[in-house]
Amino acid sequence: MYIAVKGGEAAIEASRVLLAEARRGDPAVRELEVAQIREQLGLLVDRVIAEASLYDPELAALALKQARGDAVEAIFLLRAYRTTLPRVAFTEPLDTAQMRVRRRVSAIFKDLPGGQLLGPTYDYTQRLLDFSLLDATPISVRTEPVEVQASTGSARTGGERMPNALDTLAAEGLIENTLPSEGDPPPPDITRDPPVYPLPRSARLQMLARADEGWLLGMAYATQRGYAYTHPFGGDIRFGAVAMELVPDELGFAIEVGEIDITECQMINQFGGSATVAPQFTRGYGLVYGHSERKAMSMSLVDRALRSDEFDEEVIAPVQQQEFVLPQGDNIEASGFVQHLKLPHYVTFESELQLIRQLREKHFSAEEGK
């Protein structure tokens, strides 16, 4: 007779050994270095940073190596590390107009102050496999930075201010202003304060910023297909480095403590106006660690859809309901709970078994009695 009630400890140990072997793959192939992941799988590293909400490319690369490239598992590892870190200080708000942009495009004006700057993008690559990459032999890599930037606008020199494409519209009153909430309350911290719905926009944006990219993409795409359509235009999409500043208590003025790469998207959407407000464009906002236009743009579409109460818009689709969009968008919570169904459920299942047997008995005895 075989009853597997004991032996869990040995099984787990064996499973860990097997996992380590599976992670390593064929030992004849050279081991992957963390630095290679960080440098050559940069967009994957960025996704882990963003959804773990911990800006540490080195540890994100390590997490990816350990997780065998599973993004959600790597995000999980990094979040579990993040939670152990002390909170030293709060930085000042980022000024993205001062971004050292590596890429900035606006879909609403052909040319505009600061120009259109293509930068590194897959957008115009034509998706044909480059079989030459199969060979690991190094191809010629340029050592000098490109002098001519892929810009359609006037030539740019470094460190120039890059005003947001929406600024001129705001100056003309054509688009809503971005103003602090009434009384400018400090934003809640979604990693410390349990959510109480409805959440203010400041909390929603935090949750969207680290929500699962695929979930946000699907939600955003739904709005484009008619499930709470918002008439979007890509107002200003930019990627680059911004300075982080903080004000130490002992100094009393801001000092720069470092730089991070971020992607920002300001989406322009329609609003027909109301009895008290003239028609004007409205905004959806997206901000993501690292380089991910797909996520920043999705976030801005979903952010706008979630503002239906501000504009008195009829709620007709799930993407407008924060209690649908936000908690389900956390891939660590979702992945954990979906997969917890692998855990033993003998006790609850046994009680279900008893019930269903009783019900069936009742069903058949009633049939016999007919």
Place this chain on the structure above:
Amino acid sequence: MIDGYNFAYLDERTKRMIRRAILKAVAIPGHQVPFGSREMPLAYGWGTGGIQVTAAVLGQHDVLKVIDQGSDDTTNAVNIRQFFARTTGVATTERTREATLIQTRHRIPEAPLTEGQVLVYQVPQPEPLYKLEPRRSETLKLHACEEYGLVNVKLYEDLAHWGRVDTTYDYPVQVNGRYVMSPSPIPSFDNPKMHLMPALQLFGAGREKRIYAVPPYTDVKSLDFEDHPFHVEPQGHACALCGCTTSYLDEVLQGEGERLWTCSDTDWCREQREAA
């Protein structure tokens, strides 16, 4: 030409399948014909439908022009033109009058098109009713029954609310007195150009897997009411480069809040300057 791929990228059987869909679309003007849209080496939403239609009808002797926002040198237009140059070797041009096939996104050229030309539109959303009824299973029935009450009510509500129709691009049209059709997101300024156009107009929506068409010299009517006829709001500016006052203009920001307007159709602008 690039090795390892057929002329115009798609294999001949796929092109034949697309041409069959096009023939059906031409036979039923404005009706959306489903087709086996292929994965293309370009992202969805960037012209995969237009590219498939162009690939299916492009011949070795065609002269191809590709525009986006009216211009040949916008990045997406450059990319698509280079794609066909690489995969077909056909001649390309920036001149509207020299092209036999023009693929466009968001504009109809200002220069009148002729019988020998084909205009291929890139279409993001072929279903003109989707903002009113997102379920395609339902819109299919509405089209079948010629039941366009939803869109008429929407236009009526706009008029009651704003005194004008709240749609400035992708303004729905009725084709050949039957099907309501999306003209693709061209400005409503361009809608009248579709009416009785001598050129064949083909519309490709890759992601949504639909093709539709307007044959030459077909009635295309922008939806309106007798007492509120469709009309185009003039922009009220002249092109800063050529002085044209009848073309559709792009607004270009100059910094310090200054702005100027230039022809969106860059080839038209060139013609006007050369004629001056």
